Amino acid sequence: MATFRLSLKALRMCQHSHIIMTREARSALYYSGCIRAAKLITQVHYTSSKIIPQASLSGSNGKQCNDTRKVNDQYPSESQEDSLASIISEIVEVKRVQNSQETEGAQRLDTLLSNNSKDHFLIPLGGVEEIGMNCNLYIHQNKFLMIDLGVNLTNIGSGSTAVLPDLDFVMRNKEKLTALVITHAHEDHIGAVASLWPDLGCPLYCTKFTAEMIRARLPAGKRIPTMHIIEGKSIISPKPFKFHLQHMTHSIPESYAVVLHTSEGYIFHTGDWKYDSDPVIGPAFDYTSLSKLGEEGVLAVVGDSTNATVEGDSIPETEVQRGLSERLQGIDRSHLCVMTCFSSSISRIKIAVDSATRIRRRPALMGHAMLTTAGIAHDCGYLPNLHPTHALHDVVAKHAPNNCLMIATGCQGEPTAALARMASGDHPIVHLSKGDAVIFSSRTIPGNEFDVQNVTNQLKRRGVNVIMDGDNGIPTHASGHAYRGDIRMLLSRLKPRMVIPVHGQHTHLDNHGQLAQEQGIQHTIIPRNGDVICFDIKQGPVVVGKVSTGRLVLDGRLLRRIDSKIIQERRTQHAEGSCFVTVVLDSDNQLFLAPMVTSHGLLDPSEINLQQEFMSLADFIATEVIDLQNPTDEAIQGVACAAILAFCQRRLGKRPSCQVHVVRQIS
Numbered sequence: 001m002a003t004f005r006l007s008l009k010a011l012r013m014c015q016h017s018h019i020i021m022t023r024e025a026r027s028a029l030y031y032s033g034c035i036r037a038a039k040l041i042t043q044v045h046y047t048s049s050k051i052i053p054q055a056s057l058s059g060s061n062g063k064q065c066n067d068t069r070k071v072n073d074q075y076p077s078e079s080q081e082d083s084l085a086s087i088i089s090e091i092v093e094v095k096r097v098q099n100s101q102e103t104e105g106a107q108r109l110d111t112l113l114s115n116n117s118k119d120h121f122l123i124p125l126g127g128v129e130e131i132g133m134n135c136n137l138y139i140h141q142n143k144f145l146m147i148d149l150g151v152n153l154t155n156i157g158s159g160s161t162a163v164l165p166d167l168d169f170v171m172r173n174k175e176k177l178t179a180l181v182i183t184h185a186h187e188d189h190i191g192a193v194a195s196l197w198p199d200l201g202c203p204l205y206c207t208k209f210t211a212e213m214i215r216a217r218l219p220a221g222k223r224i225p226t227m228h229i230i231e232g233k234s235i236i237s238p239k240p241f242k243f244h245l246q247h248m249t250h251s252i253p254e255s256y257a258v259v260l261h262t263s264e265g266y267i268f269h270t271g272d273w274k275y276d277s278d279p280v281i282g283p284a285f286d287y288t289s290l291s292k293l294g295e296e297g298v299l300a301v302v303g304d305s306t307n308a309t310v311e312g313d314s315i316p317e318t319e320v321q322r323g324l325s326e327r328l329q330g331i332d333r334s335h336l337c338v339m340t341c342f343s344s345s346i347s348r349i350k351i352a353v354d355s356a357t358r359i360r361r362r363p364a365l366m367g368h369a370m371l372t373t374a375g376i377a378h379d380c381g382y383l384p385n386l387h388p389t390h391a392l393h394d395v396v397a398k399h400a401p402n403n404c405l406m407i408a409t410g411c412q413g414e415p416t417a418a419l420a421r422m423a424s425g426d427h428p429i430v431h432l433s434k435g436d437a438v439i440f441s442s443r444t445i446p447g448n449e450f451d452v453q454n455v456t457n458q459l460k461r462r463g464v465n466v467i468m469d470g471d472n473g474i475p476t477h478a479s480g481h482a483y484r485g486d487i488r489m490l491l492s493r494l495k496p497r498m499v500i501p502v503h504g505q506h507t508h509l510d511n512h513g514q515l516a517q518e519q520g521i522q523h524t525i526i527p528r529n530g531d532v533i534c535f536d537i538k539q540g541p542v543v544v545g546k547v548s549t550g551r552l553v554l555d556g557r558l559l560r561r562i563d564s565k566i567i568q569e570r571r572t573q574h575a576e577g578s579c580f581v582t583v584v585l586d587s588d589n590q591l592f593l594a595p596m597v598t599s600h601g602l603l604d605p606s607e608i609n610l611q612q613e614f615m616s617l618a619d620f621i622a623t624e625v626i627d628l629q630n631p632t633d634e635a636i637q638g639v640a641c642a643a644i645l646a647f648c649q650r651r652l653g654k655r656p657s658c659q660v661h662v663v664r665q666i667s
Contacts, residue, residue, distance in 0.1 A: 109532060109545035114142050120262055122533045125549055126165035129506045129528060131446055132188035135165045141240040144177040147258055147269055151191030164192040166550035174200055179238040182206040183271030184255035185213035186344055194218045195559060201225050205236055207254040212376045248273035249285045251480030252344050253382050264537050265299035268494055272304050274314040275486040280321060280347040281382050290493040298496040300535055305504030306481035308512035313485040315478035321351045323475040327439055327467055328355050336401055336436040340411040340419045343369035346377045348441045349407060353385050356405040364395035366418040367409030396429055406430065411442035413451025423458035434463025441476045443469065484515055491519045498523035498540045569657050577601035577656040581640040584663045589631050592665060595621045602656060617643050633662045
């Protein structure tokens with residue numbers, strides 16, 4: 001038992017020093033002895049806020065530690081104890097030095113920002129080296145201006161519905177935040193506003209359509225800061241900043257770039273954009289205004305990189321209109337017809353609604369988000385032909401389903417969306433069968449490939465004709481983001497002195513930077529989330545510091561860090577199962593009842609032998625608890641977890657979460 005005591009001592013030392021250990025490291029410490037513990041603790045790497053031992057459950061000879069009692073009987077020598085204590089002390093010192101360096105770095109950055117009244121700075125807080133979760137913070141004269149506040153669009157599971165940027169740095173300095181400016185109403189730019197903006201307490205600036213989309217997401221009755229509606233090219237001055245909006249063509253109405261006015265020229269923050277000379281909704285691309293800005297002088301372009309890897313010019317929305325019309329006309333009138341797209345793709349909804357009349361079908365919208373967005377677009381004048389009765393359940397009350405054109409959410413394979421429910425046969429109204437057609441008017445966002453493939457496979461099993469963009473050379477989708485040809489055109493008109501690529505994975509950012517250099521713009525940089533970038537007029541963009549960034553998850557009604565213990569435990573339980581042990585002691589610290597062991601998601605009732613082996617762990621745990629000279633809760637938890645984890649690893653190849661409840665009688 002000396003090994004257990006030493007291992008538990010190591011854990012306590014780590015915990016008291018705020019060193020966070022992985023579940024694998026804790027498990028190995030519990031039942032692999034101090035030699036293994038020493039090796040575990042030396043295998044560390046550094047993050048911005050913690051030291052995490054990297055370890056597997058294999059022993060020092062590469063074989064797995066299968067026999068708990070055999071390992072526990074290997075008593076450590078004094079030299080091994082001294083070695084372990086020394087290693088832990090060294091790690092504690094490294095942690096202390098690291099914290100000191102972080103504190104000094106934060107102080108230097110605060111001094112730099114406080115004393116620099118001339119330069120502008122940019123801190124990407126999300127949307128760099130990833131798709132979605134766009135959030136950028138501009139700093140001038142030690143005041144902040146935030147552009148966009150979005151969510152990540154990848155399905156992460158674990159019961160969480162959205163991934164948001166962690167604004168810890170901003171929240172600690174929120175008295176400096178002068179404004180939040182929203183470029184357009186896509187989820188990766190506004191999705192986190194409802195959850196985070198009320199606590200920021202700053203004014204919000206956006207256009208009318210975007211404002212209505214945000215209001216639709218705010219909880220009823222929640223008090224919110226001031227929301228300002230921007231019209232035209234009004235100059236807005238939340239001191240010390242000054243900016244105006246520049247219209248850009250994109251796949252949603254009222255998409256704008258933010259043009260910051262500085263003493264050295266404009267900083268042109270593109271937002272999402274593409275070149276489209278004849279969009280389905282809204283005005284055409286404005287060459288003239290961009291050329292004028294270039295003549296007046298542009299300091300920097302902070303630009304959308306999503307399609308910086310795609311050569312050529314972007315596909316206009318009128319091509320999609322032609323392709324979708326052709327597809328819809330080719331579907332037999334006796335079969336059901338479903339078109340799926342993003343709920344915010346107003347131009348696609350408009351194309352579908354206008355096409356429905358020509359093919360003698362009644363448009364029927366499916367999904368809460370689709371209905372909400374279409375209603376807002378109609379009220380703002382972007383869907384004038386949308387019939388007042390357009391919800392599916394209302395339309396099918398008067399029209400047979402095969403006489404409808406159903407426009408549904410779920411193009412990213414979201415499990416609870418309308419399309420997924422139709423694919424699984426779980427939709428209460430629409431039942432797809434052989435010969436019916438589903439048209440995808442979307443592209444798959446990186447990270448959602450599995451979900452989309454799962455839905456399409458389910459549809460095809462039902463005999464549904466699944467039509468994807470580009471099948472037989474017919475377009476049903478066009479990206480809303482600029483291709484390389486578009487980016488060349490923008491840079492040639494704006495003539496910026498520097499370019500900072502954002503909104504994209506590393507490959508996208510790198511390609512954007514190389515493209516800028518090919519255009520003769522030498523001052524570029526590939527940023528990372530948290531970089532503090534100075535717009536230096538001589539050197540170009542320079543990283544002068546770093547702030548902490550991270551991710552939050554919307555877990556039901558709560559916001560939690562994505563690396564929080566409860567999220568990690570839920571993932572473990574989903575993948576590995578869970579075990580529970582209850583130990584009851586009397587007032588003399590003696591076992592009052594035999595320990596109770598249960599599991600979830602590990603053993604099937606038909607696996608009788610395994611069930612018996614697992615239940616016999618209660619006797620082993622009882623023996624180990626009796627042998628403890630000082631049965632503290634922590635020691636009992638260590639004994640029980642060691643036994644459970646060793647059995648599960650040896651017999652099942654699993655590492656479940658393990659919870660031990662110690663109940664004590666009161667004398």
